[in-house]
Amino acid sequence: MLLDCVVVGGGPAGLNAALVLGRAKKKIILFDENKPRNAVTHESHGFITRDKIKPSEFKQIALEDLKAYPEITIKNQRVYDIKTENNHFVILTSDGLTYQSRKIILATGLKDILPNIKGIHDYYGTSIFSCPFCDGWELKDRPLVVISENERAFHITKMIYNWSKDVVVCTNGKAVFTNEQKQLLANNNIELIEEEIEYLEGDKGQLRHIILKSGREIARAGGFVTAGLQQASPLAQVLGCSLNNMGGIETDNSGRTNIAGVYACGDNAVIAPAQLIVAAAEGSKAAMAVVGDLVNEDF
Ligand SMILES: Cc1cc2nc3c(=O)[nH]c(=O)nc-3n(C[C@H](O)[C@H](O)[C@H](O)COP(=O)(O)OP(=O)(O)OC[C@H]3O[C@@H](n4cnc5c(N)ncnc54)[C@H](O)[C@@H]3O)c2cc1C
Incomplete structure (x- = not known):
């Protein structure tokens, strides 16, 4: 089956992207190996309605929200590789399976180097x-x-x-x-x-x-x-996405990378300011760009 979009990463960026895609009736899988950047913290701050929330609780609420949309599937797998094949992408995950998708959203986050x-x-x-x-x-x-x-x-x-x-x-x-x-x-x-x-x-x-x-x-x-920052996943480089001089994935204002069909959002593209609410907003924007591009291709 050819998916509309695969979202890689289930932090606030990927989760919000999934929400927007699901509400637009797009068939998607969100893959998440669940190693977010803020795993070391007990409490997150600065997200209105969610100030002082535990990171695990934030994620639980988000996953509950996504259950309302039948076209969204969540898989706790690492995406190992993505290849381009005849106008679509082939995604290889840690369960050894492959998936095919028209679009890719990279919401893979950053790693802190102390x-x-x-x-x-x-x-x-x-x-x-x-x-x-x-x-x-x-x-x-x-x-x-x-x-x-x-x-x-x-x-x-x-x-x-x-x-x-x-x-x-x-x-x-x-x-x-x-x-x-x-x-x-x-x-x-x-x-x-x-x-x-x-x-x-x-x-x-x-x-x-x-x-x-x-x-x-x-x-x-x-x-x-001041921690050093690194892409948490090599997928952007694997796909040929350009990085900026801060190590972030270069995108237009809607999350489109230089590789057609590949979008990036959240910390991996924004770098700073790195916040849950910013990542979630960027995820939403990237998903809207995906839906808009699919509509334009199919209409
Ligand atoms: C110590 C600390 C404290 C912080 N405190 C706050 C705070 O109080 N308030 C706030 O707003 N922000 C805070 N932040 C920043 C916040 O954590 C980030 O801005 C936010 O998590 C970015 O969201 P994201 O979705 O881009 O990435 P992440 O939340 O890092 O999520 C990325 C997800 O993608 C997954 N992933 C990566 N590669 C793959 C792959 N190949 N296959 C499958 N899954 C993959 C990861 O395992 C992870 O689950 C803090 C950060 C740190 C380090």
Whole structure:
């Protein structure tokens, strides 16, 4: 059977794309291996009507919504490969089966690559985060650390200062600030620490101290890190989709990639701002583009 569309990825982008496609009577399968980027967090913020929701509960509600639409099938499988064949796509999944579809939506998300600092994974998603719009409120007015080894250090530090005036910045041995930026940090009483970090110390996900190589201990109640970002799936490259200089899949305003019939939405294309509500909206837009393109081809 030839499907109208295969959606790869069941985060907010893919789930909202599926909803729009199902409501447009399109026959689709959504494949999801269920390893979302925010799996490390207990609570999501900033999505109106869903503020403070558990990521697992958000997904459960979305899957319930999709049950109302009979043309939507959900499969908990990884898509391994997608090939182009005579004007349609052949999709290979982890159950060893192949599927055929006219259109593909990639909603595969991103992976965070954290700095190589002992202990950081124990606190990422519980007291160390990457996006102040997502988690700044929960850490407001507390003693915070910004950990950044790259050129985003100054920007993130300025942003975090909006939520707390008690901020230190650790570059873990890297020199990433200009003299002018250093002066601005000093003017705002932000200590810059360029020494290497030995490890992070705390308990049950709660950061308590930054321990530097020199043995100095800095008490902190939480912080933010500039993570490296990578496509969570190689499918965009496999299909020949162009990436932009931030590593996001290049699309037009409706999610169409440079490969005819392939659309991308959510974190994998947007990169920033990375939020559930943005991903869901982009999923909706990509699905509308798919429906519009199918209608134009068939009318
Ligand atoms: C620590 C942390 C905290 C955050 N907190 C918030 C917050 O409070 N509020 C907020 O709005 N945002 C928050 N975010 C951002 C939010 O998680 C992302 O913006 C959002 O998840 C992006 O949705 P998405 O659908 O693009 O990708 P994802 O949610 O990452 O979903 C992608 C899905 O695709 C699946 N997939 C990938 N490749 C394949 C494949 N080949 N086959 C099958 N399935 C595949 C993955 O397993 C995954 O289930 C946070 C992120 C992090 C890292």
